[in-house]
Amino acid sequence: MDRNISRRGFMGAAAGVTAALSAPAVLGAVRPKAVVIGGGAGGATAARYIAKDSKGAVDVTLIEPTRSYYTCFFSNLYIGGFRDFASIGHSYGKLASDFGVNVVHDWAIGVDRDAKSVTLAGGGAMPYDALIVSPGIDFVEDSVAGWDLSAQNKMPHAYKAGSQTQLLKAQIDAMPQGGTYVMVAPPNPYRCPPGPYERVSMVAHVLNENNPTAKIMIFDPKEKFSKMALFQEGWETYYSGMIEWVGGEFGKIEEVRPDAMEVVVDGEVVKADACNVIPAMKAGKIAEMAGLTNEKGWAPIVPASMQSQMDENIYVLGDATQNGDMPKSGFSANSQAKVAAMAVRGALTGSTVFPAKFSNTCWSLIETDDGVKVGASYEATDEKIAKVDGFISQTGEDAALRKQTYEESVGWYAGITSDMFG
Amino acid sequence: MKRLLDPIRAIISGLFLVCMASAAAKAEDIGDPESGAQVWKKCASCHMIGQGARNKLGPHLNEVFGRRAAGLDGFNYSKALRRAGADGVVWSRDKLEVFLENPKSLVSSTRMKFRGLRDKKERADLIAFLREYSSSPRDIPESAPTAAPTDPDVDPEILAIEGDTAYGEYLSSECVTCHQADGDDKGIPSITGWPQADFVTAMHAYKNQARPHPVMRMMAGRLSNEEIASLAAFFGGVK
Numbered sequence: 001m002d003r004n005i006s007r008r009g010f011m012g013a014a015a016g017v018t019a020a021l022s023a024p025a026v027l028g029a030v031r032p033k034a035v036v037i038g039g040g041a042g043g044a045t046a047a048r049y050i051a052k053d054s055k056g057a058v059d060v061t062l063i064e065p066t067r068s069y070y071t072c073f074f075s076n077l078y079i080g081g082f083r084d085f086a087s088i089g090h091s092y093g094k095l096a097s098d099f100g101v102n103v104v105h106d107w108a109i110g111v112d113r114d115a116k117s118v119t120l121a122g123g124g125a126m127p128y129d130a131l132i133v134s135p136g137i138d139f140v141e142d143s144v145a146g147w148d149l150s151a152q153n154k155m156p157h158a159y160k161a162g163s164q165t166q167l168l169k170a171q172i173d174a175m176p177q178g179g180t181y182v183m184v185a186p187p188n189p190y191r192c193p194p195g196p197y198e199r200v201s202m203v204a205h206v207l208n209e210n211n212p213t214a215k216i217m218i219f220d221p222k223e224k225f226s227k228m229a230l231f232q233e234g235w236e237t238y239y240s241g242m243i244e245w246v247g248g249e250f251g252k253i254e255e256v257r258p259d260a261m262e263v264v265v266d267g268e269v270v271k272a273d274a275c276n277v278i279p280a281m282k283a284g285k286i287a288e289m290a291g292l293t294n295e296k297g298w299a300p301i302v303p304a305s306m307q308s309q310m311d312e313n314i315y316v317l318g319d320a321t322q323n324g325d326m327p328k329s330g331f332s333a334n335s336q337a338k339v340a341a342m343a344v345r346g347a348l349t350g351s352t353v354f355p356a357k358f359s360n361t362c363w364s365l366i367e368t369d370d371g372v373k374v375g376a377s378y379e380a381t382d383e384k385i386a387k388v389d390g391f392i393s394q395t396g397e398d399a400a401l402r403k404q405t406y407e408e409s410v411g412w413y414a415g416i417t418s419d420m421f422g
Numbered sequence: 423m424k425r426l427l428d429p430i431r432a433i434i435s436g437l438f439l440v441c442m443a444s445a446a447a448k449a450e451d452i453g454d455p456e457s458g459a460q461v462w463k464k465c466a467s468c469h470m471i472g473q474g475a476r477n478k479l480g481p482h483l484n485e486v487f488g489r490r491a492a493g494l495d496g497f498n499y500s501k502a503l504r505r506a507g508a509d510g511v512v513w514s515r516d517k518l519e520v521f522l523e524n525p526k527s528l529v530s531s532t533r534m535k536f537r538g539l540r541d542k543k544e545r546a547d548l549i550a551f552l553r554e555y556s557s558s559p560r561d562i563p564e565s566a567p568t569a570a571p572t573d574p575d576v577d578p579e580i581l582a583i584e585g586d587t588a589y590g591e592y593l594s595s596e597c598v599t600c601h602q603a604d605g606d607d608k609g610i611p612s613i614t615g616w617p618q619a620d621f622v623t624a625m626h627a628y629k630n631q632a633r634p635h636p637v638m639r640m641m642a643g644r645l646s647n648e649e650i651a652s653l654a655a656f657f658g659g660v661k
Contacts, residue, residue, distance in 0.1 A: 049595065331599060338595040354592045357644075359599075361637055377640050388644055391636035404508055407501065408600075411609020415600040 031059040032348040035118055035128035037108045037286055039064030039092060041071075042134030042317030042333035044420040049341035051099040057349050061102040061126060062095065063118065069421075070161040072192065073330045074413055077365060079158075079169050080202030088161065094422035111290035113311055130344045133292060133299070133308070134317040134333065135284025136160070137191050140297065143280035144184055144256055151258035155275040158199075159191060171274040172203055178213040179273035182263050184253055185220035186278040189298075191319045191328045193226035194374070196278055198364040201231065204239040205367055212242075219265050220247035226327075227364060227374055233395045234366035283320035290314070298322035303380035304356050306340035315340040324384025325376075332360045334416055339380075356380040363409030369399070371406030453543065458551025461544050464536070471555050480534060486513050487556035491529070502531035502607055509611070510573075510633040518549050520620060530605065530612035573627035580626070581619055583651040590656025593649055596641070597657075605660060614660040621654035 036047045039062055047062040054060075068089045077083040095101040107121035111131065118126040139157065141148065147155060158168040172181060181203055185196045200216055207214040216239075225231075225247075235243045246265070254264040256277060263270045282288070282297030292299040292308045299316040300309040301323055308314040317340055318333030326332045339356040346353035361375030376390030393405065462471070468480035475482040481497040492499040492507035499507075506529050511517060521528045522545045524538040539545045594603075597613065605614035613621070627633040628642035629650075642650070 334599055335596065342592065352588070354589060357593070357596055359596060359641065361600075373637070375637055375640065377644055379644075389640050391640055400508070404505065407505070407609050409609075411607075412600045414608035415598060415602055415610055418602060419598050 031057060032129045033059045033061070033127060034130045034132065034344055034348065035126050036060065036062045036132040036134065037118065038134035038136060038284065038317075039066075039069055039103075040134060040136055040318065040333065041073075041330035041416065041420060042319075042337045043132060044069070044092070044095065045334045045337035046132045046134065046315075046317060046341045046344075047101045048095055048099055048420065048422055049338055050344055051095075051101050053341065054345050054349055054351070056100060058345065059102070060100070061104060061128075062092065063104045063106060063108050063120065063126065064092065065105060065107045066162070067091065067105055070165065071330065071413075071417065072159070072161045072195075073416075075158070075161040075165045076195065076199045076202045078165060079172070079199060080205045080365065082202075082365065082368075085166060090417055090421045092421065098422050108286050109289070111286070111314075113290065113314070116313060129313070129348055131314045132317060132337075132340060132344065133287055133290065133314060133320065134337070135286045135320050137281040137283065137319045137328070138285050140280040140282050143187075144253055144277055146256040147184075147258065147277050147279060151256075151277075154258040154261070155256060155277045157278050158276060159186075159195075159278050159281075168274070168276055172206060173210070175207070175211055175214060175273040177211055179211065179215075180271065181207070181214065181216045182270060182272040182275045183216070183218045184256065184263065184275070184277045184279075185218055185222065185225070185247075187221045187280050189328060190278070190281045192362070193327050193329075194231075194362055194364045197225055197227065197231045198366075199276070200243060201234060201239075201364070201366045204235065204242055207242065208239055214242070216243045217270065218243070218245045218247070219251040219253055219263070220245060221252070223248035226362075227372055227392065229395050230372045230393055231364075231366065234370060234372075238367040238370075281319075283316075287316060287320045292316055293320075294322065296322065303382075303385045304339075305343035306336050307343070315344060324378075324381075325387040326358060326360055326378055326385050327362070329360055329362050330416065331362065331412075332358070334419060335359050358385055361412070363405065363412065365406055365409070369403040369406055371402055371409050372397075373405055373409070453546030453548065453550035455547070455550040455554050457543075458547035458549070461539070461548040462551055464539075465548075468534075468536075471552070483552060483555065485556045486518075486552055487515070489513050491517075500529075500531060500533040501609075502529050502611070503533075505611060509635055509638075510627070515549055515553075518552070519545055520617070522548060527615055530607040573623045574630060574632050576619075576623050576626045580647050580651075581622055583647055585618070585648070585651035585653065585655030587652065587655045587659065589649070590652035590654070593645070593653050594656050597653070600637075603660075614657050616654070616658055618651075618654040618658045621658060622650055625650045625653070 034050050036043045047060050050058050051060040068091055071088050074083055074088050078085055078088055092103045096103045108118050109121045110119035116128050156164045156168045158164040183200060200218060204216055250266055252266055256263050261272050263272055283293050283299050287293050287299045292310050294300055299320050301316050301321050302309060306315045306317060308316050317336045319328040335358045342353055345351045358378035361373055363371055363373045365371050372393035374392040377388045378385045379388050468478055469483050470476060470478055471483045475484050477497045481494050490507045491511040492504040522539050525532050525534050525536055600610045601613045602608055605612045625642045628638040631639055
């Protein structure tokens with residue numbers, strides 16, 4: 001027993017020496033601290049890249065309340081039965097073991113920008129030299145009359161993946177034959193522009209198999225939506241007569257009644273058997289509490305570095321930002337995280353900072369083996385992150401290409417999740 | 423098959439005299455089909471070639487030159503090979519050369535259980551042998567060494583640019599959102615360990631819209647020649 005302990009002690013010491021030797025510049029010095037709030041596509045990527053590329057020269061802490069992170073991207077495929085729930089869950093184990101990130105499972109409940117310190121719900125405080133805020137989204141209160149978070153078990157949003165996603169799927173599976181699924185779609189801007197419509201496709205896929213006389217109604221405050229022609233073509237082809245989209249001038253939600261499972265639209269009461277309310281969105285609460293958001297509820301950033309316009313020591317990533325042309329997506333957040341990670345390393349260790357490059361692609365699945373995509377590349381201008389070039393799948397594409405696009409999305413999922421979690 | 427091609431070859435070789443001259447520099451690369459027939463024995467347990475050849479464990483290799491990867495109807499190709507075909511890989515001399523040296527370097531998840539031919543002469547001989555069974559005029563030994571590569575030629579000055587590996591590493595972060603950093607193929611092709619010239623040529627083929635994939639056209643489209651060279655240098659060194 002004694003021997004075991006001493007061997008462990010020796011190995012610990014040896015590992016310490018190796019780490020110190022590999023980072024001679026900081027030998028004996030206090031390492032600069034980078035703290036990351038939020039372990040999603042933005043935060044996990046940023047933490048991993050700062051730790052990996054600084055080779056131990058920066059002390060990286062990631063604050064994330066959940067131990068298992070469920071990706072919003074591909075959560076619709078779980079609803080459609082194309083993925084099991086475990087396959088969209090990820091742990092932070094490798095960030096800690098392989099990259100030396102200090103992963104703290106706690107809620108950040110405040111940021112003292114003068115003292116440069118993050119307050120944790122558990123009572124601690126986390127000092128930083130650079131802070132990355134990547135909190136995702138929260139919902140705008142009262143944006144859908146009659147709905148608040150206390151109603152989310154009756155009318156789930158399922159727009160933060162996890163138990164909400166499971167709940168929505170269970171409610172779809174429990175719909176009576178010929179029942180009605182209602183979606184209250186969100187106004188712009190919101191997380192994952194094609195997300196609600198991919199979800200409708202996945203719900204239709206499930207109902208088509210188990211409940212073919214069921215109906216899907218979408219009430220949408222928007223006149224048009226992402227990949228609209230592609231989705232409408234697919235809905236007509238695969239789910240003809242099942243899906244009714246009401247948008248623009250019509251389909252105005254006056255009220256939802258979670259207890260009665262009713263939706264009041266244009267003066268009429270619609271009964272729902274499953275009701276998915278996706279309210280208007282704003283930056284995750286901690287961004288607002290840290291004073292990083294504007295009157296629209298989003299955090300404006302400096303395009304070249306992803307620094308907050310409110311505080312040069314803070315960087316904001318992903319859905320929470322108001323950045324210009326980039327959509328709110330996991331791909332975008334991952335792309336922005338790499339720019340921020342480089343800027344943070346440059347600020348803390350003096351490493352080279354190359355010009356920012358951004359890109360995004362969003363894949364959506366319409367039906368088995370029928371995938372579509374939209375994407376663009378972006379650059380940092382003085383005013384905003386500006387679109388340079390883009391592409392979108394075309395209507396009428398052949399089945400082989402659509403299948404290939406779907407398979408590509410599966411490859412992308414494997415790619416981005418290894419890029420986030422190691 | 424060979425005899426059937428003879429008359430065609432007689433006509434073609436006349437037509438392609440001009441090409442022969444321009445191809446002279448690479449003439450020594452053309453292998454010996456007789457020796458290639460010996461090398462072929464390593465392939466013959468899975469592949470057939472010549473009159474009456476049919477698909478076995480591997481596809482038959484008649485007319486393989488100029489054939490799109492995974493281009494035979496009725497053969498159940500691996501997903502990786504089908505993707506290579508969809509992405510514009512056509513079996514040219516140069517592509518076969520890369521593939522035969524190390525099949526997994528070109529199509530990382532190919533099901534072909536063959537480690538590759540390390541000997542350059544063996545590869546050249548085998549390619550010369552295979553070429554005898556393809557009728558496309560450009561593939562005939564006396565004409566240009568098979569294969570104008572599928573991808574358009576890249577200006578030698580661009581090919582000669584020395585990439586900055588550190589810059590390439592930074593740029594690579596954009597690639598690994600989809601491509602696996604360790605070279606694994608989980609649905610998106612592997613891009614590690616490529617010969618740099620091949621990497622640069624492929625990227626320019628996207629940049630010039632010669633290859634069809636829209637995401638890659640967009641990605642390559644805004645990379646400068648130096649940036650492409652830097653990516654080639656970085657990924658080329660990832661084993």
